[in-house]
Amino acid sequence: MRNIKLLLGIGLSALLLSAWPAAADVTTSIKNKTADITIKVDDSLKAYPKLFENLAAEGKVWATKADAEAELELKELPKRPASTSPWSYERSYNLRSAIGP
DSSP states (O other), rough: HHHHHHHHHHHHHHHHHHHHHOOOOEEEEESSEEEEEEEEEEEGGGGGGHHHHHHHHHHHHHHHHHHHHHHHHHHSOOOOOOOOEEHHHEEEEEOOOOOOO
């Protein structure tokens, strides 16, 4: 009886972990004194290579624009304390649903 409960607990844990969403890989990361920018594309989107490449490219373009925007904004600020950390930007692309086999 005790072994059955243990096996049932392990089985339920495995089932829950398999249903957990896949972690997103960091495809682009820019870190400098003005901005800390991260682009993540969900691992489940690797099943669609063209879409994955398109989202990664779109993310890189957005990261470049965000970095330029942060640099402009910081130049326009009068004087900021030296201890101020860089601005943080993050964008992630996730698969919400898929139809078919």
